Amino acid sequence: MSRMKIERKCEILEKKQLGDAIYMVLGVGDIVSTSDTRPGQFVHIKCGHSRLLRRPISICEWTGSRDGDTLAIVFEVRGEGTAWLARREAGDFLDVLGPLGNGFTIQDGPYLLVGGGIGVPPMLGCAGAAGGSSTAILGFRSKDKAILLDRFASDCANCLVATDDGSLGYHGFVDALVRQELGKERHYQGVLACGPKPMLKSVAKVAEEFGVPCQVSMEERMGCGVGACLVCACDMADGSRKHVCKDGPVFDSKEVDWDA
Amino acid sequence: MPDVNLSVNLAGVTLKNPVVVASGTFGFGREYSQFYDLGELGGICAKGLTLHPREGNPAPRIAETPMGILNSVGLQNPGVDAFIGEELPFLRRFDTKVIANISGNTPEEYGIMCEKLSAAGVDMIEVNISCPNVKAGGLAYGTRPKLAAEVTEVAKRHAGSTPVMVKLSPNVTDITEIARAAADAGADALSLINTIRGMRIDVNTRRPVLKMNTGGLSGPAVLPVAVRMVWEVAQAVDIPILGMGGVAKGEDAAQLMLAGASAVAVGTALFADPFTPLKVRDSLAEIAGKQGLSAVSGLTGGVKPW
Numbered sequence: 378m379s380r381m382k383i384e385r386k387c388e389i390l391e392k393k394q395l396g397d398a399i400y401m402v403l404g405v406g407d408i409v410s411t412s413d414t415r416p417g418q419f420v421h422i423k424c425g426h427s428r429l430l431r432r433p434i435s436i437c438e439w440t441g442s443r444d445g446d447t448l449a450i451v452f453e454v455r456g457e458g459t460a461w462l463a464r465r466e467a468g469d470f471l472d473v474l475g476p477l478g479n480g481f482t483i484q485d486g487p488y489l490l491v492g493g494g495i496g497v498p499p500m501l502g503c504a505g506a507a508g509g510s511s512t513a514i515l516g517f518r519s520k521d522k523a524i525l526l527d528r529f530a531s532d533c534a535n536c537l538v539a540t541d542d543g544s545l546g547y548h549g550f551v552d553a554l555v556r557q558e559l560g561k562e563r564h565y566q567g568v569l570a571c572g573p574k575p576m577l578k579s580v581a582k583v584a585e586e587f588g589v590p591c592q593v594s595m596e597e598r599m600g601c602g603v604g605a606c607l608v609c610a611c612d613m614a615d616g617s618r619k620h621v622c623k624d625g626p627v628f629d630s631k632e633v634d635w636d637a
Numbered sequence: 638m639p640d641v642n643l644s645v646n647l648a649g650v651t652l653k654n655p656v657v658v659a660s661g662t663f664g665f666g667r668e669y670s671q672f673y674d675l676g677e678l679g680g681i682c683a684k685g686l687t688l689h690p691r692e693g694n695p696a697p698r699i700a701e702t703p704m705g706i707l708n709s710v711g712l713q714n715p716g717v718d719a720f721i722g723e724e725l726p727f728l729r730r731f732d733t734k735v736i737a738n739i740s741g742n743t744p745e746e747y748g749i750m751c752e753k754l755s756a757a758g759v760d761m762i763e764v765n766i767s768c769p770n771v772k773a774g775g776l777a778y779g780t781r782p783k784l785a786a787e788v789t790e791v792a793k794r795h796a797g798s799t800p801v802m803v804k805l806s807p808n809v810t811d812i813t814e815i816a817r818a819a820a821d822a823g824a825d826a827l828s829l830i831n832t833i834r835g836m837r838i839d840v841n842t843r844r845p846v847l848k849m850n851t852g853g854l855s856g857p858a859v860l861p862v863a864v865r866m867v868w869e870v871a872q873a874v875d876i877p878i879l880g881m882g883g884v885a886k887g888e889d890a891a892q893l894m895l896a897g898a899s900a901v902a903v904g905t906a907l908f909a910d911p912f913t914p915l916k917v918r919d920s921l922a923e924i925a926g927k928q929g930l931s932a933v934s935g936l937t938g939g940v941k942p943w
């Protein structure tokens with residue numbers, strides 16, 4: 378039988394503001410060392426007693442050590458649950474389930490890592506896993522929303538930024554930069570992407586044009602987070618409906634029905 | 638505290654404890670088996686099956702509401718044959734009762750499924766006549782006594798010696814009418830409640846949160862409705878009841894049992910805490926023990942109405 382899944386109380390070891398987002402490091406016992414933690418996986422976090430449903434948040438980076446593993450998450454306040462989470466302080470404990478789902482499949486790089494907005498943090502884990510040779514293309518609405526740039530600069534061979542308003546880097550969307558990079562024949566192993574669905578759709582389209590494999594991290598509203606309740610349906614190109622929490626959140630872009 | 642006997646009898650099926658998991662919230666057990674031994678559960682109501690595979694409704698299929706959730710999964714399932722071939726053997730590895738849950742478009746479909754499941758050796762068949770999330774059949778059977786009786790009769794005729802439990806909808810004016818119809822048609826047990834139809838609207842986009850616009854409400858918010866309905870049904874029929882709707886702790890389960898349930902199911906509460914059924918079981922035993930009972934079954938029907 379497969380490994381025991383873990384639900385436990387995790388201490389917030391560190392909390393800091395990162396642009397509009399909050400970066401938190403959680404002390405997670407031996408969650409990392411006893412599981413096959415991969416970038417693109419998520420944790421399901423209980424956000425107070427009055428909210429029944431946990432909130433899925435991607436793993437940004439992690440460490441495993443004998444003194445206890447850590448997981449870092451980065452999140453934005455979107456509603457009541459994330460607002461509750463944002464009020465927690467270092468020293469508080471969170472009820473965490475995970476790591477859950479299938480992350481990105483990464484062999485030796487280089488990869489083209491594409492992140493948009495709050496989809497940027499999980500790509501940092503990919504940068505590490507791909508071994509430093511990758512190129513990151515990060516999209517933000519404006520310069521003041523840009524986060525983790527120094528981290529990507531040190532973990533990647535190359536880091537390009539696009540902003541919707543042109544206040545930093547390329548003026549426009551990331552898919553234009555993806556086209557530019559894939560045109561350079563750098564022999565990318567693949568494109569890995571996380572961000573809003575319209576962004577994923579256009580990145581997937583460009584990757585397909587160039588014949589480069591593309592993995593995307595999808596979002597859907599969740600219940601159980603483990604594959605039992607079937608609420609987190611994602612429409613597939615073959616007409617079936619898979620489940621983001623268990624079959625994903627990372628899918629091969631060709632599997633996904635982008636017109637759903 | 639003296640040892641309290643946890644086992645209960647549900648229509649001739651002995652459950653080692655009165656806590657089962659509710660259909661559709663536990664899949665076919667594989668996922669939660671990674672958290673604990675499924676043999677700790679009194680029983681497992683498997684995800685609702687249909688004769689043919691179904692992909693269900695488009696997402697979003699879930700919305701959070703005050704102390705509850707709305708769902709509109711729409712009976713996504715691999716079909717009864719795949720269940721028997723691939724899922725049942727897995728469930729059989731655990732020392733717990735397996736209750737198959739079925740929905741049909743016609744009485745004939747219920748009949749065919751009962752025949753297959755009975756031959757496959759499930760411990761009980763839960764006949765869902767109350768799914769609010771499918772257009773054909775489903776809820777219609779659960780809101781009209783005549784149709785409920787017809788489906789029950791057909792199910793019984795095809796289920797052989799496997800006990801048939803009919804799952805009732807709360808979306809009716811008088812639930813005792815349907816309960817009596819099912820009981821008179823030969824149901825061995827009743828389970829209630831299924832979800833209550835509801836809706837949530839995103840004020841900013843003016844769109845319903847669920848893609849299907851409406852869905853079924855479950856979770857702690859529905860507990861008082863479930864307790865009331867179990868109480869009404871218990872007075873109307875002589876067959877045992879599996880009570881469910883909003884159970885999150887031992888006290889909730891005890892309420893349903895006092896109202897007349899022989900066993901209880903835990904559903905939505907699993908999403909917050911996968912260990913809820915085990916906690917409910919332990920706390921039920923404690924409640925029964927504190928009340929001087931030697932068996933939790935002593936709670937059933939024990940309410941003292943004013």
Ligand SMILES: Cc1cc2nc3c(=O)[nH]c(=O)nc-3n(C[C@H](O)[C@H](O)[C@H](O)COP(=O)(O)OP(=O)(O)OC[C@H]3O[C@@H](n4cnc5c(N)ncnc54)[C@H](O)[C@@H]3O)c2cc1C
Nearest residue numbers: 432433434435451452453455456457458459596597598626
């Ligand atoms: C696999 C996955 C990974 C994610 N990773 C991150 C991350 O790293 N950082 C981050 O800031 N956000 C992430 N999100 C989005 C995050 O889950 C939502 O912003 C959050 O659930 C909103 O909760 P709320 O209570 O603040 O909002 P509310 O709108 O009050 O939430 C109401 C309900 O809708 C759900 N919901 C609302 N928006 C989303 C959404 N976009 N995706 C899924 N469920 C939603 C909530 O979980 C809750 O059940 C991720 C989502 C998924 C599916």
Ligand SMILES: Cc1cc2nc3c(=O)[nH]c(=O)nc-3n(C[C@H](O)[C@H](O)[C@H](O)COP(=O)(O)O)c2cc1C
Nearest residue numbers: 659660661685708765830831855856882883904905
């Ligand atoms: C996501 C979800 C899926 C469900 N699917 C089914 C189903 O397939 N068949 C069924 O009879 N009931 C189904 N139900 C109803 C539950 O079995 C139960 O009757 C109801 O949720 C009330 O219990 P609860 O409040 O403990 O969840 C489903 C409920 C939920 C939340």
Ligand code: FES
Nearest residue numbers: 600602604607622
């Ligand atoms: S959230 Fe329950 S199956 Fe994905």
